[in-house]
Amino acid sequence: MSLVIGLTGGIASGKSTVAKMFTALDIPVIDADVIAREVVEPGEASYKKIIEVFGKDIVGADGSIDRPKLGSIIFSNEEKREQLNQIVHPAVRQRMLAKKETYTEQGEKCIVLDMPLLFEGKLASLADKTVVVFVDEATQLERLMERNQLREQEAMDRIKSQMPLAEKAKLADEVIDNNHSVEESKKQLFDLLKKWEVME
Numbered sequence: 001m002s003l004v005i006g007l008t009g010g011i012a013s014g015k016s017t018v019a020k021m022f023t024a025l026d027i028p029v030i031d032a033d034v035i036a037r038e039v040v041e042p043g044e045a046s047y048k049k050i051i052e053v054f055g056k057d058i059v060g061a062d063g064s065i066d067r068p069k070l071g072s073i074i075f076s077n078e079e080k081r082e083q084l085n086q087i088v089h090p091a092v093r094q095r096m097l098a099k100k101e102t103y104t105e106q107g108e109k110c111i112v113l114d115m116p117l118l119f120e121g122k123l124a125s126l127a128d129k130t131v132v133v134f135v136d137e138a139t140q141l142e143r144l145m146e147r148n149q150l151r152e153q154e155a156m157d158r159i160k161s162q163m164p165l166a167e168k169a170k171l172a173d174e175v176i177d178n179n180h181s182v183e184e185s186k187k188q189l190f191d192l193l194k195k196w197e198v199m200e
């Protein structure tokens, strides 16, 4: 039996930072953002559907989807975001499920689903335990603007396109407070993994 951990949070709250800690422990991590990139590569069904809905202008010079352009459309327009979600999310769900099955068959005792939209979507029920990586909104905004080189309004649009982190924290089994150092977050994670007997 594998323990499936649903790792979630908000944009730039620190999921990838915590996911790397699992990887360093040789615990497999299935990353929804990586899969969401794979399913829109040229030749994939979702690639064609995105062009049908958003037009040829959404394709960059190299033939792939122009992600900054698509982002600037969907993060400021709920209807367009919903349209994109309806194209991409079923394909992401299907691949995440298949990967999870493979790891389960391989006998992995712990598997992580790293998924920003775990609670907004339909995969939370797959997880035995859910963990939210939490930061307060001021820290989230600062880290997002810095990492993605965004103006305040663009960063706020992205934050507001998701369920508030405080609400996610209420839905989660456990919360990692990532407002402080990475080392402090690691200690919180290790305490959880000891409690769940994933590590000694």
Ligand SMILES: CC(C)(COP(=O)(O)OP(=O)(O)OC[C@H]1O[C@@H](n2cnc3c(N)ncnc32)[C@H](O)[C@@H]1O)[C@@H](O)C(=O)NCCC(=O)NCCS
Binding pocket: 010, 011, 012, 032, 033, 036, 066, 067, 068, 070, 071, 074, 081, 084, 085, 088, 089, 092, 115, 116, 117, 161, 162
């Ligand atoms: C809009 C796109 C092209 C922007 O690409 P970009 O490379 O700039 O960002 P990236 O994919 O790395 O996502 C960064 C973060 O944005 C947030 N985010 C992405 N898509 C969404 C969405 N539809 N709704 C809310 N938040 C989102 C997540 O927190 C994610 O971790 C891309 O995010 C996308 O295709 N989104 C739709 C698919 C999706 O929902 N992915 C999230 C995981 S399933």
Ligand SMILES: Nc1ncnc2c1ncn2[C@@H]1O[C@H](COP(=O)(O)OP(=O)(O)OP(=O)(O)O)[C@@H](O)[C@H]1O
Binding pocket: 009, 010, 011, 012, 013, 014, 015, 016, 017, 018, 033, 116, 143, 144, 147, 178, 179, 180, 181, 182, 185
């Ligand atoms: N405890 C911390 N202290 C300082 N900076 C941090 C901390 N945790 C993460 N960061 C930085 O904040 C930014 C966001 O972190 P990270 O990329 O892990 O978030 P994420 O939740 O995976 O984001 P996204 O879902 O948008 O990809 C990164 O630049 C990262 O280096």
